[in-house]
Amino acid sequence: MKNKFYINRLGYMTGVPKAIPCTVAGKTFQLVDTVSRSTVFSGNFGEPITDKDSGDIVRIADISHFNTPGKYYIKSGYRRSGSFTISEKPYSGIRKKVLRSLYLNRCGFDFDSTSGVFAHPACHRECHAPDGKTVDVSGGWHTMGGYERDISFTSLIVADLLYTLRLFGDNLDDTEKADILAEIRWGLEFMMKMQDTDGGVYSDVHTNAVSGPLRTMRPEADREPFFLGEKTCTAALRMCSLAALGSVMFFKSDDPSDRAFARNLSRAAMKSWIYVTRLPEFNYYCSSQGGHDDDVYAKETEFMWAVCEMYSLTGDELFSTIIEKRCLTSRFWGFGDSHCGGFAALSYLLTDRPRKRVVDALIRRRITERANVIYTAQAANGYRCSAAVGGGYSFGTNFRLLCNARTNALAYLITGDERHLRSTLDHICYLLGSNPNGKAFITGNEHGFCHNPCHRLSASLSQDECIEGMVISGANTLRPDAFSKWNIKEDTPPACCYIDSIYSISTNEPGLHFSTPLLFLSAFLEDIGKSTLNRIPSPAT
Numbered sequence: 001m002k003n004k005f006y007i008n009r010l011g012y013m014t015g016v017p018k019a020i021p022c023t024v025a026g027k028t029f030q031l032v033d034t035v036s037r038s039t040v041f042s043g044n045f046g047e048p049i050t051d052k053d054s055g056d057i058v059r060i061a062d063i064s065h066f067n068t069p070g071k072y073y074i075k076s077g078y079r080r081s082g083s084f085t086i087s088e089k090p091y092s093g094i095r096k097k098v099l100r101s102l103y104l105n106r107c108g109f110d111f112d113s114t115s116g117v118f119a120h121p122a123c124h125r126e127c128h129a130p131d132g133k134t135v136d137v138s139g140g141w142h143t144m145g146g147y148e149r150d151i152s153f154t155s156l157i158v159a160d161l162l163y164t165l166r167l168f169g170d171n172l173d174d175t176e177k178a179d180i181l182a183e184i185r186w187g188l189e190f191m192m193k194m195q196d197t198d199g200g201v202y203s204d205v206h207t208n209a210v211s212g213p214l215r216t217m218r219p220e221a222d223r224e225p226f227f228l229g230e231k232t233c234t235a236a237l238r239m240c241s242l243a244a245l246g247s248v249m250f251f252k253s254d255d256p257s258d259r260a261f262a263r264n265l266s267r268a269a270m271k272s273w274i275y276v277t278r279l280p281e282f283n284y285y286c287s288s289q290g291g292h293d294d295d296v297y298a299k300e301t302e303f304m305w306a307v308c309e310m311y312s313l314t315g316d317e318l319f320s321t322i323i324e325k326r327c328l329t330s331r332f333w334g335f336g337d338s339h340c341g342g343f344a345a346l347s348y349l350l351t352d353r354p355r356k357r358v359v360d361a362l363i364r365r366r367i368t369e370r371a372n373v374i375y376t377a378q379a380a381n382g383y384r385c386s387a388a389v390g391g392g393y394s395f396g397t398n399f400r401l402l403c404n405a406r407t408n409a410l411a412y413l414i415t416g417d418e419r420h421l422r423s424t425l426d427h428i429c430y431l432l433g434s435n436p437n438g439k440a441f442i443t444g445n446e447h448g449f450c451h452n453p454c455h456r457l458s459a460s461l462s463q464d465e466c467i468e469g470m471v472i473s474g475a476n477t478l479r480p481d482a483f484s485k486w487n488i489k490e491d492t493p494p495a496c497c498y499i500d501s502i503y504s505i506s507t508n509e510p511g512l513h514f515s516t517p518l519l520f521l522s523a524f525l526e527d528i529g530k531s532t533l534n535r536i537p538s539p540a541t
Helices: 092-104 113-118 151-171 174-193 233-251 256-277 280-286 294-298 300-314 317-329 341-350 357-379 397-415 418-431 456-461 482-487 517-527
Strands: 019-022 028-033 039-044 057-062 070-076 084-087 126-128 134-136 204-207 226-228 440-443
Touching: 019 070, 019 418, 092 113, 092 174, 092 517, 113 456, 151 174, 151 233, 151 341, 151 517, 174 233, 174 256, 233 256, 233 300, 233 341, 256 280, 256 300, 280 300, 280 317, 300 317, 300 341, 317 357, 341 357, 341 397, 357 397, 357 418, 397 418, 397 517, 418 440, 418 517
Parallel strands: 126 226
Antiparallel strands: 019 057, 028 039, 028 070, 070 084, 126 134, 204 226
């Protein structure tokens, strides 16, 4: 793996920073046109950085000032990289693949021949409720490598889709917007099926069977019984947040069916909110002690997200009061399963309801402070990786990096500070090949992409192809599954604890909620030519 150039396998975007990590020993580099073989740009490598996570000595080749579209490679002495492109919109294609992966991972959907080798009849339509009755909770997506479905993961997918449309919808073509809206409805309809009559929401649909990469039974042939999980505070809060957010979005449509759907969502949001207010976690959260109990503290950002979305939906002063009261102890950063304060921040900053200046300013400060921490961690890493912020190299490493990228993207939309733009780009480049593994951590059937994901649906429907557009978990120093422990040596550097194998559950399992951040980030990058400071304006009063 030494003496290499680690390129973004999707290519680089014109008009923005472009940095290529290298482990060559030279001092200068040349950018060469692959057609004419002529040198089009030359430069000096940056100062070497000893990258503790990989053991590499890394130098950066900065080609930010070269913006002529074309196909190139970079060389230093007799060492050269693979070919890569520079273009205006290198990431629009990956959005289509991510959306396609969502569609092909639908559960309970009857696919036709247009889906090719991944077509299959409807699956997993029956589920056992806690009272023993069989219920229909079909819908949603097979969000991870198996066939189970989870409200928390589903909510993250739908939130990514909704906020991509809300912030960057004007830059998407009609087909793309229609595909996004179709997946939003598919996810929200599943979530509403998971809501009980009392407003409580079941946490997941799971099987008690032993799962794993070897159980590659086709989804429609999978006869293992599935069961509803428990009704939880977290599931109800996520339902409340997404139903409120979806209702606000669909109410803006001129289509009568969309507006009727918005009313159903509004009722669902209110039912779940009323359910939450009856739980002991709510009373503790809203008391003067709120945030100190470990269990409530873990749900703090989920409460704040739900409150912000309900305020945006209703304009009720009750929600504004809760936001003002609890904002000082809230973390308005994170877009993940345990920390989702970034969605609360987006909700408040983008609401059409009156905003309190003090709350607005606090949220902006929290976001930029967190973004600065992430940027500092990247600067100390040879591959511009921020794994040191948010959990290191464990399961879901790539997802946490994309969560960090969105924090920096939001900070850039707020401040216009180019450091945050560079940070966002570095995260995306890392994911797409500028990492010590030289691998694009997203499924694809081309060279350099993850081709053997630990994904039952892909394995059961095709021996030769995988569903493209799914981000996989990534480097994991823990290696809890036996295959990874056997095949990744114990002294392997943390960032290199990865193997592209269907059997590596801990490093190569994909997640659809790992993938949808790329929709938001790619749309963000195509939007940056517009005024950033006006994207999220400060309150007028």
